Amino acid sequence: MSVIENIKMALSSLRAHKMRSILTMLGIIIGVGSVIAVVAVGQGGEAMLKSQIVGEGNTIELFYMPSDEELQTSPDVMSPFTQEDLRAVESIPEVTQVVATSSEFGSVRYRENTLDSSITGINQAYLDVNELEVASGRNLLSADFLGGRRTAIVSASFQEELFDGKNPLGQVVYVHSQPVEIVGVLKKPTGMLAFGTNDMYLPWNTWRTVFATNDISQVTLQADNAEDLQKAGKKAAGMLNQMHHTEEAYQVMNMEEIAAGIGQVTRVMTIIIGSIAGVSLLVGGIGVMNIMLVSVTERTREIGVRMSLGATRGQILFQFLVESVTLTLIGGAVGIMLGGSAAAIVSYFAGWPALVSWPVIVGGLLFSMVIGVVFGILPANKASRLNPIESLRYE
Amino acid sequence: MIRLQSIVKSYPIAKEQVNVLKGIDLTIRQGEFTAIMGPSGSGKSTLMNIIGCLDRPTSGKYLLHGERVSQLDENELARVRNRSIGFVFQQFQLLPRLNALKNVELPLIYAGKPKKEREELAIDALDKVGLSDRMNHLPNELSGGQKQRVAIARAIVNQPDLILADEPTGALDTKTSIQIMELFTMLNQEGTTIAVVTHENEVAEHAGRIVLVRDGILVQDDRTAVNKGEDAE
Numbered sequence: 001m002s003v004i005e006n007i008k009m010a011l012s013s014l015r016a017h018k019m020r021s022i023l024t025m026l027g028i029i030i031g032v033g034s035v036i037a038v039v040a041v042g043q044g045g046e047a048m049l050k051s052q053i054v055g056e057g058n059t060i061e062l063f064y065m066p067s068d069e070e071l072q073t074s075p076d077v078m079s080p081f082t083q084e085d086l087r088a089v090e091s092i093p094e095v096t097q098v099v100a101t102s103s104e105f106g107s108v109r110y111r112e113n114t115l116d117s118s119i120t121g122i123n124q125a126y127l128d129v130n131e132l133e134v135a136s137g138r139n140l141l142s143a144d145f146l147g148g149r150r151t152a153i154v155s156a157s158f159q160e161e162l163f164d165g166k167n168p169l170g171q172v173v174y175v176h177s178q179p180v181e182i183v184g185v186l187k188k189p190t191g192m193l194a195f196g197t198n199d200m201y202l203p204w205n206t207w208r209t210v211f212a213t214n215d216i217s218q219v220t221l222q223a224d225n226a227e228d229l230q231k232a233g234k235k236a237a238g239m240l241n242q243m244h245h246t247e248e249a250y251q252v253m254n255m256e257e258i259a260a261g262i263g264q265v266t267r268v269m270t271i272i273i274g275s276i277a278g279v280s281l282l283v284g285g286i287g288v289m290n291i292m293l294v295s296v297t298e299r300t301r302e303i304g305v306r307m308s309l310g311a312t313r314g315q316i317l318f319q320f321l322v323e324s325v326t327l328t329l330i331g332g333a334v335g336i337m338l339g340g341s342a343a344a345i346v347s348y349f350a351g352w353p354a355l356v357s358w359p360v361i362v363g364g365l366l367f368s369m370v371i372g373v374v375f376g377i378l379p380a381n382k383a384s385r386l387n388p389i390e391s392l393r394y395e
Numbered sequence: 396m397i398r399l400q401s402i403v404k405s406y407p408i409a410k411e412q413v414n415v416l417k418g419i420d421l422t423i424r425q426g427e428f429t430a431i432m433g434p435s436g437s438g439k440s441t442l443m444n445i446i447g448c449l450d451r452p453t454s455g456k457y458l459l460h461g462e463r464v465s466q467l468d469e470n471e472l473a474r475v476r477n478r479s480i481g482f483v484f485q486q487f488q489l490l491p492r493l494n495a496l497k498n499v500e501l502p503l504i505y506a507g508k509p510k511k512e513r514e515e516l517a518i519d520a521l522d523k524v525g526l527s528d529r530m531n532h533l534p535n536e537l538s539g540g541q542k543q544r545v546a547i548a549r550a551i552v553n554q555p556d557l558i559l560a561d562e563p564t565g566a567l568d569t570k571t572s573i574q575i576m577e578l579f580t581m582l583n584q585e586g587t588t589i590a591v592v593t594h595e596n597e598v599a600e601h602a603g604r605i606v607l608v609r610d611g612i613l614v615q616d617d618r619t620a621v622n623k624g625e626d627a628e
């Protein structure tokens with residue numbers, strides 16, 4: 001007697017008690033669904049946290065964290081990087097780009113209005129690594145960077161606040177009494193957690209004229225892959241410490257450690273919440289066992305008839321086992337779909353990727369089957385041990 | 396083909412072993428049509444269950460086709476029931492959710508026959524009992540006589556050489572009973588060995604041999620009717 005035959009038989013007997021089958025499946029659906037949702041949300045969250053650390057563009061930031069003694073010898077904590085530092089770091093073979101920025105918070109004047117804004121000088125590499133999407137006007141060009149032109153792009157909220165939403169393109173604003181022409185406005189940031197800030201971006205050469213300083217406050221390296229990045233970061237930090245005669249003032253984050261730490265934290269969270277969800281799966285499994293026991297009792301006569309017609313005990317056992325596995329497998333499949341959808345919805349609002357991976361789906365289905373076998377074996381065994389004569393007489 | 400020697404069957408009743416069958420000796424030859432009669436509780440059904448390999452005797456020797464049944468394991472017994480024996484019950488014992496055709500197919504499923512062959516054989520069997528026009532009906536859409544004919548079709552579908560019927564007409568009216576017995580007579584004429592338990596003389600009259608059981612003992616074996624059997628052993 002083939003497995004397909006048994007599955008057909010199982011389906012028809014499940015159909016005969018639709019309501020009961022659906023209610024029994026509900027336990028499995030909720031159990032599998034919640035486990036899948038928790039795991040998917042957890043994995044999505046972990047992926048998002050990791051990508052934020054490593055940065056989508058494979059970038060790493062150089063930190064300047066001088067000790068107390070070092071602080072006394074180097075007064076400028078805010079702008080710790082020099083032009084030479086930049087050139088030295090650029091020469092490291094693993095480094096593909098070096099992003100240099102300098103930032104100040106200051107007021108910008110347009111006619112009689114002033115606005116407090118962050119004013120950032122960027123080099124051209126910045127545009128390759130960070131996407132600054134322009135909604136109107138144009139982005140900064142090579143000519144702006146090389147020539148140190150007095151051009152700037154501003155954020156959408158900058159435009160709203162200083163220009164009252166009017167077209168700022170071609171207008172001249174004053175930063176530190178120095179005129180700068182606005183050539184582009186950035187797109188409004190999207191996403192739930194994004195809110196508009198007042199930002200102004202100048203070519204770095206312009207920034208240094210305006211603020212009359214050569215120093216750079218932030219240096220970010222980019223490499224082709226995470227491994228090179230870590231290497232480049234270490235080399236750069238070593239190089240800078242040597243050049244500045246400092247011990248450990250220049251540092252990079254050890255992303256591997258941090259990523260591993262985050263992975264551990266999210267995994268522990270996932271396991272804790274997942275095992276709470278797993279309890280509902282256990283309850284669902286017990287529901288399956290309960291219903292299968294009822295079903296065996298109800299079908300005592302059927303079992304007797306089948307035995308008298310030549311069914312072996314093994315065949316009866318298999319029949320009921322297939323039935324419970326069919327029940328849990330359908331429940332599991334529906335649970336995976338619902339749990340996956342729930343994870344997708346949560347991830348959409350939280351703004352991180354929904355990860356319902358194939359291993360999770362296959363694992364979920366296999367696990368549903370295991371539940372069916374584990375909780376089906378007792379009823380199936382009971383069925384196979386019935387005495388055919390007594391079963392035939394059963395009322 | 397059936398040889399029972401001092402078959403004893405006891406059941407534990409109120410902490411005591413009560414002998415329900417007290418040493419039955421009975422030989423049934425290939426092609427015989429035997430009626431088993433006797434008062435209620437005399438052990439007829441118990442005897443039939445032992446012959447049908449649904450139950451084992453407490454002691455005694457049972458040879459079926461010259462083979463000692465007590466030496467067969469559970470799976471071999473199931474195989475014997477499947478291949479060599481067809482059961483017909485008083486309560487029909489059709490599976491209520493399966494239509495007539497599917498009910499008749501059941502023994503073939505356990506015989507491992509492929510679907511197409513199953514269907515053909517089942518239709519043939521239903522044809523033989525005159526119900527090929529009812530094969531898609533569920534049991535509760537059939538009359539008592541029709542149900543019993545479906546059950547007979549199910550009993551013969553695997554072409555067993557022995558049919559055991561425990562009060563097959565017990566739930567039917569006289570006219571239908573006669574139809575069912577005529578069906579058995581026809582099958583017997585085709586060579587199938589048949590044993591029928593009954594309380595009714597009109598039913599027993601169809602058999603060539605009447606065996607009387609009383610209180611677990613075979614008290615009378617009447618072969619006055621023409622012996623249609625030939626000794627197979």
Ligand SMILES: Nc1ncnc2c1ncn2[C@@H]1O[C@H](COP(=O)(O)OP(=O)(O)OP(=O)(O)O)[C@@H](O)[C@H]1O
Pocket residue numbers: 406407408415433434435436437438439440441442
């Ligand atoms: N499983 C059992 N446990 C205990 N006693 C049993 C069991 N099965 C049958 N008996 C007893 O064995 C005796 C014979 O039963 P059996 O069913 O063989 O009688 P029968 O001749 O078929 O009767 P009837 O004509 O009413 O069907 C009865 O007294 C019955 O109570």
Ligand SMILES: [Mg+2]
Pocket residue numbers: 439440441561
């Ligand atoms: Mg009886």
